[in-house]
Amino acid sequence: MPTAEEAQARLAEIPNLTVSTDTPLAPHTRFGIGGPADIYAETRSTVAFVAAMEAARASGLPTTVIGSGTNLIVSDHGFRGIVLRFLGESLCVAGQLVTADAGAELQDLVDFTIAHGLKGLETLAGIPGSVGAAIYGNAGAYGHSIAERVEQVTFYDGSPIRFFTNEQCQFQYRESIFKRRKDWIIFSADLRLDRADAAVLRQTADEIMKVRNEKFPVTMKCAGSIFKNLLLRDLPPAVAAQVPPNVVREGKVASAYFLEQVGAKGMERGQIRVATYHANLIYNTGGGSAADLCALIADLKERVRQRFAIVLEEEVQFVGAVHGSPR
Numbered sequence: 001m002p003t004a005e006e007a008q009a010r011l012a013e014i015p016n017l018t019v020s021t022d023t024p025l026a027p028h029t030r031f032g033i034g035g036p037a038d039i040y041a042e043t044r045s046t047v048a049f050v051a052a053m054e055a056a057r058a059s060g061l062p063t064t065v066i067g068s069g070t071n072l073i074v075s076d077h078g079f080r081g082i083v084l085r086f087l088g089e090s091l092c093v094a095g096q097l098v099t100a101d102a103g104a105e106l107q108d109l110v111d112f113t114i115a116h117g118l119k120g121l122e123t124l125a126g127i128p129g130s131v132g133a134a135i136y137g138n139a140g141a142y143g144h145s146i147a148e149r150v151e152q153v154t155f156y157d158g159s160p161i162r163f164f165t166n167e168q169c170q171f172q173y174r175e176s177i178f179k180r181r182k183d184w185i186i187f188s189a190d191l192r193l194d195r196a197d198a199a200v201l202r203q204t205a206d207e208i209m210k211v212r213n214e215k216f217p218v219t220m221k222c223a224g225s226i227f228k229n230l231l232l233r234d235l236p237p238a239v240a241a242q243v244p245p246n247v248v249r250e251g252k253v254a255s256a257y258f259l260e261q262v263g264a265k266g267m268e269r270g271q272i273r274v275a276t277y278h279a280n281l282i283y284n285t286g287g288g289s290a291a292d293l294c295a296l297i298a299d300l301k302e303r304v305r306q307r308f309a310i311v312l313e314e315e316v317q318f319v320g321a322v323h324g325s326p327r
């Protein structure tokens with residue numbers, strides 16, 4: 001089996017792939033937290049990316065893919081293996097079908113569809129991150145998620161490039177098959193949209209953006225919501241009975257409700273803080289560590305577990321051996 005040096009040498013031979021070693025990952029995350037990756041490689045080329053994944057698999061080294069890092073907690077010790085990023089960002093339209101590369105920013109896709117008078121993604125305005133990760137985690141907001149518009153996803157699973165229909169992607173709330181198969185890498189998605197007035201769509205998106213920018217200032221070092229919301233039907237009946245109707249939306253109970261009950265707002269550990277106005281929003285005030293972030297997350301989970309006998313599930317994803325992370 002090749003050593004890290006041999007893997008790096010093999011990656012360095014792949015045309016159009018940028019490879020570096022001992023690469024700090026903090027700048028690749030919105031939290032601004034995390035140690036270095038042994039090997040980091042990125043490319044805009046599909047051919048180079050497939051070659052990189054084949055080399056990474058052959059190396060036997062732990063390998064992970066990142067997008068724009070807006071939903072990541074990276075260990076303070078970094079990642080002992082290969083971190084790959086696909087930067088292909090092409091957006092194409094044919095009638096009402098839009099094809100987006102995984103490396104495109106979701107916001108660029110939203111703007112692109114609006115400019116073409118295509119309805120269906122405008123409520124996703126302001127969700128940061130890439131299209132690939134949006135498919136992976138079935139990103140959504142304002143009662144809609146990207147899965148509603150996905151027709152087909154193109155991905156790599158070690159065999160030649162494959163395609164999955166919407167059904168095969170097994171989308172659920174913030175879930176897809178790709179979240180359970182972390183070695184499957186999304187290259188692009190085809191999305192089917194409806195025709196609508198571009199000016200009306202723009203207005204909807206702009207209004208949503210305004211609200212979002214107040215809740216999540218663009219400079220805030222965070223990951224949006226730390227925990228997934230809970231399905232009302234999955235709650236123990238005694239807990240469901242305590243939930244006020246106004247915190248239930250589309251059958252989901254905001255995790256923020258439970259967190260608020262256990263005093264989460266304003267809690268802090270080191271340079272990590274829970275927002276005073278939103279109990280499910282944790283941010284790095286500057287110089288924070290993954291250790292403190294995970295300890296605060298663990299503390300909040302434990303408080304909710306003790307008070308309500310329910311276990312909150314992180315929406316945020318972990319890279320490297322993060323203390324207290326679920327993997």
Ligand SMILES: Cc1cc2nc3c(=O)[nH]c(=O)nc-3n(C[C@H](O)[C@H](O)[C@H](O)COP(=O)(O)OP(=O)(O)OC[C@H]3O[C@@H](n4cnc5c(N)ncnc54)[C@H](O)[C@@H]3O)c2cc1C
Pocket residue numbers: 030064065066067068069070071072086102127128129130131132133134135136137138139140141178184185186187216222223224225317318
């Ligand atoms: C301020 C703020 C607000 C947010 N609001 C929302 C919201 O309203 N709704 C919502 O759903 N999310 C929200 N999020 C979370 C985040 O925007 C989404 O999870 C987003 O999809 C992450 O994209 P990313 O490119 O940054 O992914 P990353 O954080 O880099 O990665 C997230 C996961 O995706 C995987 N991944 C990335 N690219 C690929 C690929 N090509 N193939 C397979 N797996 C891949 C990674 O391995 C990782 O596990 C918010 C985040 C922030 C910071």
